[in-house]
Amino acid sequence: MRGMSELMRLREVWGHRPLLGAGVSVLLQDESGRVLLQRRGDDGLWGTPGGALEPGEDVLTAARRELLEETGLRCPNLRLLPPQEGLVSGPEMYHRYPNGHEIYYAGMQSHGTLPASALADAQPDDSGETLALDWFALDDLPTLSGNINRANLNVLRTRAGLPPLPLEPTPPPPPPGNYLSELRRVAGQRRLPLCVPVVAILVTDKLGRLLLLRRGDTGLWTLPGGVLEPGESFEACARRELFGETGLSAARLEPLHLYAGAEYRFTYPHGDVIDNVSVLYRAQETGGDLHLQAGESPGAAWFALDSLPGETELGGPLIRAMVAHVASPRAQVRATALPQRDVLLR
Incomplete structure (x- = not known):
């Protein structure tokens, strides 16, 4: 978790204010069309596997890594969705973690399939990010964590002919400035951890x-x-x-x-x-x-x-x-x- 420790060091000087997080989400479905969700360790709510890209990592590699870390599973047919369908960004993709850190997510969604029986072999790592894993029908979802997970599930619900889940209201984004220059001013010339x-x-x-x-x-x-x-x-x-x-x-x-x-x-x-x-x-x-x-x-x-x-x-x-x-x-x-x-x- 070197990348995470470097990010926490950045947070020590950046504070709680919003960062831009480039990441990938993993949408996995079983033979019945159910979606695999994880119960998150930070807020106890449910969401799709996924996370931030490590510097120098391509998106599909990040998707496979996050899936393995958070579920212990590998998906042979995991693929990125086309950009016209799989891009996620904007003011609605705001998330505030229980520790107060704020982030705006901008990234891509990936999709794959596994048999329902694969869950018997799931072994999340010991980071505490995943409390439980289960398959859920798209019309019978648990309480989801944040708008990013609602946006993820809306891709699958749209494909299934279901209405989209409403997104929660979010605070207005900070006024435009020069995000990268300010980030550099705080972080210095070392390679950014995100x-x-x-x-x-x-x-x-x-x-x-x-x-x-x-x-x-x-x-x-x-x-x-x-x-x-x-x-x-x-x-x-x-x-x-x-x-x-x-x-x-x-x-x-x-x-x-x-x-x-x-x-x-x-x-x-x-x-x-x-x-x-x-x-x-x-x-x-x-x-x-x-x-x-x-x-x-x-x-x-x-x-x-x-x-x-x-x-x-x-x-x-x-x-x-x-x-x-x-x-x-x-x-x-x-x-x-x-x-x-x-x-x-x-």
């Missing part, structure tokens, strides 16, 4: 060209995007960052993929290290006039998909993976930018 939820947005024009921004700190190309504020949803953050960095808005934002893992770890020029859990969106039907945020992006350009910047010109492995997601299979990645008239510079 993953940071972020978004990035693919914007293409009518010619199918991709918009990239020039980073002010490294001079490398990147996508519009940024870090969630506590209580902000992935989509709300994407809209805020898109407009703030480019002046553009989108009629629709389509979630495409979630990225997490050690291969996407990013080190800033000043030495800060961050483990992101990043959702990639595609902007649909964009409007507005392109202009850049003062002091952040010194330039921007529209790139044809067969003329994208080379890997060394892109801002890290995460951006390279995201740009590759939109590039056509036959695109030859090379360092040829568009003519000057297609480049917006300050």
